[in-house]
Amino acid sequence: MQKKYSLPKRMLIAKGLGVIIGLFGFFMLPVIWDGADSMLRWGILLWYTTFGAIIGIFGLLTTHPCWKSISLPFWVRGTLIGAWMNFVLVFFAHAQMLDMLESVNIMGLTCPFWFVLEGAILGFIIDMLATKYGGEGKSLL
Numbered sequence: 001m002q003k004k005y006s007l008p009k010r011m012l013i014a015k016g017l018g019v020i021i022g023l024f025g026f027f028m029l030p031v032i033w034d035g036a037d038s039m040l041r042w043g044i045l046l047w048y049t050t051f052g053a054i055i056g057i058f059g060l061l062t063t064h065p066c067w068k069s070i071s072l073p074f075w076v077r078g079t080l081i082g083a084w085m086n087f088v089l090v091f092f093a094h095a096q097m098l099d100m101l102e103s104v105n106i107m108g109l110t111c112p113f114w115f116v117l118e119g120a121i122l123g124f125i126i127d128m129l130a131t132k133y134g135g136e137g138k139s140l141l
Contacts, residue, residue: 005135011056014130018052019045021122033100040096051085051119055126062137074131075124082123086115 022045029036029044055078064070090097090112097112134140 005139007057007060007134007140010059010130010134010136010140011053013134014056014059014126015049015052017126017129018048018050018055021052022046022048029100032104035096035099035103040093043093047085047089048122051082051122052126054085055081055123056130056134059127059130059134059136060140074127074136078123078125078127078130079120080123082126083116083120085123086119087113089119090115 025044025048026041029041058077058081059074061072061077063072094112097115098110101110101112101114130136
């Protein structure tokens with residue numbers, strides 16, 4: 001009998017979704033912004049692949065590692081990890097993101113820190129699907 005949930009299955013789902021998001025960014029970036037160079041495009045692809053992998057592996061934690069009384073359901077875990085990852089991304093590529101947002105000018109959003117909200121939303125979606133189809137916590141072991 002095969003287990004319904006497993007860590008490899010969760011990782012495949014989370015990392016696969018990260019690759020899909022990264023590929024979307026890789027191919028859409030030059031369409032929406034002429035200044036997108038190949039280094040930025042490859043960086044986005046690899047960033048979101050790593051983004052998915054980190055969310056996937058953090059599915060092992062259902063409570064805070066230090067304070068066991070603090071529960072970490074998928075909607076907290078994925079949202080926080082996604083927001084944090086894109087917060088770090090903004091620091092790495094702040095100038096390029098600022099240039100892109102100023103040239104594209106979507107609804108007047110010119111602050112690169114809007115990508116933190118994007119990361120929170122994507123992290124929520126990835127963790128929700130990885131948890132639903134791959135499991136979380138002790139069921140992964």
